[in-house]
Amino acid sequence: MATRATDPCGRTGRKLAIFLQLTLNGLAVGCIYGLVALGFVLIYKATELVNFAQGDLLMLGAFVTFMGVVWWELDYWVAFFIAIVVVSAFGALLDATVLRRVIGQPQFAVVMLTIGLGAMFRTFASVTWGSEIYTLPTPFSGVTVIGGVTLSHQYLSIVAGTLLLCGVLYAFFTHTRIGIAMQATSQNQLAAYYMGIPVKLIFSLIWAISAGTAVVAGVLLAPVTLIDINMGLAVALKAFAAAVLGGFGSIPGALVGGIIIGLIELYAGATLPEGFKDTAPYIVLLLMLAVRPQGLFGTLARKKV
Amino acid sequence: MRFLFKTSYAQDIQLFRDRVDAGWYGLLAVVVLLLPAVISDYYVGEVAWVFIYAICGVSLMVLVGYTGLISLGHAAFLGIGAYAHAYFLQHGMPWVVSVVLAIVITTACGIIVGLPALRMTGIYLAIATLAFSVIIQEVFSRWESVTHGFAGMPVGKPVIFGLSFDSDLAFYYLCLFFLVITLWLTRNLLRAPTGRAWVAIRDSEIAAQSMGVNLAIYKSMAFAYSAALMGLAGALFAHKIAYLAPDIFTILLSIQLLLLVIVGGLGSLHGAIFGAIFVALLPPVIAILRDSIPASLADATAATGIGLFGLIGEGIGSFLRKPGVEAGIFGLILVLVILLEPRGMYGRWLKTRIFFSTFPMYKRATFKRQKTYMKSERLR
Numbered sequence: 001m002a003t004r005a006t007d008p009c010g011r012t013g014r015k016l017a018i019f020l021q022l023t024l025n026g027l028a029v030g031c032i033y034g035l036v037a038l039g040f041v042l043i044y045k046a047t048e049l050v051n052f053a054q055g056d057l058l059m060l061g062a063f064v065t066f067m068g069v070v071w072w073e074l075d076y077w078v079a080f081f082i083a084i085v086v087v088s089a090f091g092a093l094l095d096a097t098v099l100r101r102v103i104g105q106p107q108f109a110v111v112m113l114t115i116g117l118g119a120m121f122r123t124f125a126s127v128t129w130g131s132e133i134y135t136l137p138t139p140f141s142g143v144t145v146i147g148g149v150t151l152s153h154q155y156l157s158i159v160a161g162t163l164l165l166c167g168v169l170y171a172f173f174t175h176t177r178i179g180i181a182m183q184a185t186s187q188n189q190l191a192a193y194y195m196g197i198p199v200k201l202i203f204s205l206i207w208a209i210s211a212g213t214a215v216v217a218g219v220l221l222a223p224v225t226l227i228d229i230n231m232g233l234a235v236a237l238k239a240f241a242a243a244v245l246g247g248f249g250s251i252p253g254a255l256v257g258g259i260i261i262g263l264i265e266l267y268a269g270a271t272l273p274e275g276f277k278d279t280a281p282y283i284v285l286l287l288m289l290a291v292r293p294q295g296l297f298g299t300l301a302r303k304k305v
Numbered sequence: 306m307r308f309l310f311k312t313s314y315a316q317d318i319q320l321f322r323d324r325v326d327a328g329w330y331g332l333l334a335v336v337v338l339l340l341p342a343v344i345s346d347y348y349v350g351e352v353a354w355v356f357i358y359a360i361c362g363v364s365l366m367v368l369v370g371y372t373g374l375i376s377l378g379h380a381a382f383l384g385i386g387a388y389a390h391a392y393f394l395q396h397g398m399p400w401v402v403s404v405v406l407a408i409v410i411t412t413a414c415g416i417i418v419g420l421p422a423l424r425m426t427g428i429y430l431a432i433a434t435l436a437f438s439v440i441i442q443e444v445f446s447r448w449e450s451v452t453h454g455f456a457g458m459p460v461g462k463p464v465i466f467g468l469s470f471d472s473d474l475a476f477y478y479l480c481l482f483f484l485v486i487t488l489w490l491t492r493n494l495l496r497a498p499t500g501r502a503w504v505a506i507r508d509s510e511i512a513a514q515s516m517g518v519n520l521a522i523y524k525s526m527a528f529a530y531s532a533a534l535m536g537l538a539g540a541l542f543a544h545k546i547a548y549l550a551p552d553i554f555t556i557l558l559s560i561q562l563l564l565l566v567i568v569g570g571l572g573s574l575h576g577a578i579f580g581a582i583f584v585a586l587l588p589p590v591i592a593i594l595r596d597s598i599p600a601s602l603a604d605a606t607a608a609t610g611i612g613l614f615g616l617i618g619e620g621i622g623s624f625l626r627k628p629g630v631e632a633g634i635f636g637l638i639l640v641l642v643i644l645l646e647p648r649g650m651y652g653r654w655l656k657t658r659i660f661f662s663t664f665p666m667y668k669r670a671t672f673k674r675q676k677t678y679m680k681s682e683r684l685r
Binding site for chain 1: 369375421424425427428429431432433435436437439440443446447556560563564567624627628629630632633634635636637638639640643644647
């Protein structure tokens with residue numbers, strides 16, 4: 001007691017350590033939201049469809065990896081790779097068979113369509129894998145302690161994975177022919193089509209990429225939240241808030257929005273009364289929308305008559 | 306086929322199209338009034354659910370189907386109505402006063418949510434209402450002095466002016482009464498300038514604005530009216546469910562209500578009723594099929610000696626018994642309706658009716674939608 005009174009530095013140090021701890025965890029959770037929001041935004045930018053089934057694609061990815069690792073006893077990385085390939089292919093197939101037919105219909109119809117698809121995926125998962133809660137064994141299980149801050153390798157893997165994926169996607173969109181074709185398509189479909197870009201194929205590829213990011217998010221998240229059929233829903237709602245916070249249609253906005261939502265969630269959970277952990281992100285979102293309805297990075301365009 | 310020759314403007318907006326139409330609705334009224342005499346008590350209770358869902362459907366139809374505003378948070382209004390009604394009843398208010406207060410409170414909430422919504426459209430509005438509903442749900446579970454949190458809140462049977470509505474039959478007529486009032490009010494609003502302004506906003510905000518429709522006022526009105534109906538539905542919902550808990554009013558309920566208006570058919574009051582029948586009666590139908598399909602197919606095996614029928618029946622039965630299958634069936638129907646019949650059940654009914662009334666001359670192109678190219682919502 002006496003030492004504490006004479007040594008305020010230690011107390012501040014401990015507070016700082018807690019703060020850093022929260023920041024790191026918030027950053028990790030925020031990265032997951034950011035990745036899912038990135039999936040939303042990629043699809044929205046290209047096709048103007050809002051995909052509410054993004055969270056359920058995440059769930060499917062986590063389950064496929066789980067099946068690979070636990071049922072077939074594959075290596076973690078092999079199972080991860082298989083999950084990305086399978087779910088991406090599924091995303092492309094979904095676009096080619098179902099979602100292409102609703103392009104041009106009111107946005108609301110598409111939202112409901114993807115909500116319906118999400119419900120079907122959850123039922124599929126519950127029939128195929130059962131509705132229990134599963135744990136996914138991962139190579140990242142240890143912790144590193146630096147100056148009172150516990151760095152869990154699970155959280156570090158999330159942050160590293162997000163950074164890596166964003167780097168890869170950035171390089172892909174700016175330095176490859178097909179990536180630039182995707183940018184062109186999302187700017188002006190008709191012009192892109194006239195330039196000889198296969199627009200339908202590009203849309204399917206974007207769905208595949210978006211499903212792939214969802215899988216990465218799902219597998220990285222799996223050790224933290226465990227795997228069950230509803231894991232996608234909660235994440236998708238928060239990620240959706242993140243995408244809107246950043247301004248729907250802005251890729252950096254999605255990531256920044258995700259990280260903001262993650263940090264707010266963790267800080268609110270630690271400092272505010274119980275119950276604010278889940279609502280604080282939405283309160284901030286509502287305030288933000290009241291002040292800046294187009295989001296942080298969004299641009300407001302007027303419709304011309 | 307009947308041909309209507311309209312000679313005045315008033316004829317165009319009258320309540321029923323003509324006497325024949327009025328006659329059909331009269332017949333429907335007689336059928337609905339006499340229905341409890343024919344069906345068992347269990348189904349009287351289920352049909353009361355249809356009436357409550359229909360009020361919710363009309364409420365959401367006004368907002369989504371007629372004004373074109375998306376709400377992913379209508380379950381919150383239902384919850385506010387239900388909890389407010391239960392709270393006032395618990396504190397000894399008379400039934401009528403309690404319902405009126407519940408409606409006033411929900412309407413006020415509707416206006417509060419509607420205010421920021423004036424600046425938002427499309428997906429932003431959807432997420433804002435969703436955020437509102439998440440926050441309200443947390444309020445339901447934390448504000449224990451009023452809502453009793455997760456311990457739950459019992460709601461008694463309605464007693465109105467000393468009359469107790471404690472049987473399923475009495476409650477059936479109570480719900481029917483409020484549904485008819487709701488439909489009558491809404492139909493009158495929709496054929497008045499207010500309703501036409503709402504439809505104008507739905508079809509084109511800019512065109513409506515140029516014709517002198519005040520967007521802010523009419524959008525707030527749509528939100529307020531929709532919330533008020535939800536408050537009424539919430540009060541009846543509270544009695545019907547008899548025990549309120551915060552986890553009833555989740556986003557899944559909001560989605561179910563949206564499913565109701567879409568499957569029923571956006572932009573028609575008939576659609577709200579059709580959708581309510583669908584949403585309220587599908588779960589009991591699934592429950593019946595769960596047992597009857599394996600049983601009947603087992604009978605087929607016994608009769609024909611082919612074991613395959615029995616195996617298929619067992620397969621379907623065990624599939625339907627798995628948890629979460631009901632949500633998947635709802636999802637599948639939603640997907641099919643949006644892909645194949647965007648006008649919903651009412652649209653299908655309209656097409657069937659016109660097919661028969663114009664029998665050899667039916668043209669599919671009558672209902673063909675204009676070809677839409679990519680309508681960009683980015684530049685609105």
